[in-house]
Amino acid sequence: MLEADPRDPAATETDVVKEPLPSDESPGTDGSPWLEEALARHVRTGCDEFGSFYAWLEGHYGGETLLLWAPRSRGEAVIRALRDLGCGYKGRIVLGLDASPGHGTPFLRALEWVRPRRAIVLTEGEGVGVSFTPQAAGAPEAEALEAVAPTGLAYRETPVLRAWEGGLEAGLPRIPGPAIGVYGWERGIPTYGAGLVGLEKTLQALLRAWRLNVEEA
Numbered sequence: 548m549l550e551a552d553p554r555d556p557a558a559t560e561t562d563v564v565k566e567p568l569p570s571d572e573s574p575g576t577d578g579s580p581w582l583e584e585a586l587a588r589h590v591r592t593g594c595d596e597f598g599s600f601y602a603w604l605e606g607h608y609g610g611e612t613l614l615l616w617a618p619r620s621r622g623e624a625v626i627r628a629l630r631d632l633g634c635g636y637k638g639r640i641v642l643g644l645d646a647s648p649g650h651g652t653p654f655l656r657a658l659e660w661v662r663p664r665r666a667i668v669l670t671e672g673e674g675v676g677v678s679f680t681p682q683a684a685g686a687p688e689a690e691a692l693e694a695v696a697p698t699g700l701a702y703r704e705t706p707v708l709r710a711w712e713g714g715l716e717a718g719l720p721r722i723p724g725p726a727i728g729v730y731g732w733e734r735g736i737p738t739y740g741a742g743l744v745g746l747e748k749t750l751q752a753l754l755r756a757w758r759l760n761v762e763e764a
Contacts, residue, residue: 598646610638635761676724676740
């Protein structure tokens with residue numbers, strides 16, 4: 548079961564991103580444990596049975612819930628991008644940090660728990676991933692793998708190879724979308740990839756495309 552630890556309900560993402568990040572002083576430092584502790588001091592956080600870490604970053608009134616899914620090791624990069632956005636946002640961004648090696652099963656769990664209106668999956672490259680096409684047309688699903696989460700939970704992971712495509716006009720370079728994005732689309736949740744390079748610009752453009760941005764003086 549997801550265990551959430553509520554904090555000050557009036558806190559916003561700015562309380563978190565203003566804190567110095569570990570790599571600001573020590574480049575190359577793995578700041579994952581520190582980052583999760585820092586987030587827990589300011590906002591509602593929690594972990595699920597797969598070891599995925601969640602932080603609810605509340606924005607301005609209105610808007611919708613957006614799941615931002617990233618490898619746990621990239622959490623600091625995502626917070627840095629949010630710090631450098633240059634604009635606020637409506638609704639809430641739920642930062643989900645994946646403890647698995649990119650498996651789809653933990654992402655499915657995140658979609659169930661967070662119930663977002665939209666989802667963004669962090670990928671490599673620069674730009675936005677609006678579609679995924681398997682390398683071989685009509686490729687069969689790969690065989691299921693036996694996996695164990697950091698929590699000790701054993702689960703079966705079936706690599707997904709189903710194509711998906713979503714329409715999006717955001718004036719951004721196009722990159723291959725994440726294979727696991729199909730899980731969102733099959734559940735009526737528009738899901739896109741966002742490249743790590745220039746992430747703050749990509750997030751800003753997506754928020755504007757979805758009319759969730761709030762320009763701040």
